[in-house]
Amino acid sequence: MERFIAGLVKDFESGKVGRREFCQTVALAAMVYGAGEAANAQATRGFEMIGINHISYSCPDYTKARNFYTSLLGMESTPGKDNGKRANLMFGPEPGKGGSFIVARTTPTDAKPSRAVVDHVCYTIANWDEQKVRGALKAKGLEVGGREGSLHVFDPFGYYVQIASAEAENAFRR
């Protein structure tokens, strides 16, 4: 800004711009600058998202959910966190370093419903091998639906579980 004003002053002094034009230009520059500051201030509000911390999953029998997600998707039941009513099922990066977990709970699901629902969760499988993935799902006796690179099954409580490759499910390839 300072350099811009200095150039403008120089032009004014040399007669390249008149007083009126000088004043209008400075005023316009100030307005643009102010708008930019406001935009920057707006952009810094809110939070910076890192990732999913956990998903709270309530069902009639958490042990069935625990067994399903650990055996099918390789999640690990956190040692010491299974108290007979709930368990933490870890996956992804290490806990506290970007890792996520499902909290599987035995809880009545008749709470007052919100007007929104998380109707499914999709998990990424690295090194996707279609045949291997289908094989692993079928080996569990599951009915497998979906398309190449994106398959789905239903868990023991009828919840829709999607499993996908990076190519098939990617926000930037929609």
Place this chain on the structure above:
Amino acid sequence: MEGFVAHQLNAFEQGKISRRKLIKTLTAAATTAYATGGAGAAETEGLKAALVNHISYTCPNFRQAADWYSKVFNLDQIGARDKDVALPFGKRGDQPYGVTAKDVPLTHLIFRTRDLNPPPAAGEAPRPKVQAVIDHVAYTVADFDREKAKAELKSLGVENVRDGGLYSLHMTDPFGYDVQISGFANNALTDG
């Protein structure tokens, strides 16, 4: 493989699965085991969830929901269609936090407005009755400080902000859905 067959057979004998289901399951297992190079391959290699790919959120007005999450979490909206839009947790080319594998995309939220009980597609069985619910989703945010976060949420007009355990905050989104935020201190080792 033998253990798996025995397990299925027990289930059949106890009346937990039908004859048809038993045959179908064992046929699928047998042919799959062959295709993947042996029963051991299917049973021991298994799958491993690397990360949440996306969370599908359905509500009466997906634009309103997406705008709220964009505002609170500074998320861009991309790939908008008539009934849905995606909000990735970063920019194109960003690597998910803590992930080294190159074929794991950024997690994203998909906001939709749609019928949750559509008739089954041709050739597909009807959906089973859902007996589970994801009653809230918790997000990890950078530089989380509970008191500062509380003030920030209030300044953003977020409703029903309240403490959650030792390390987090809960709030309610525009459709009454419970949303939790925390830093890294809330994790599988500390929660519960």
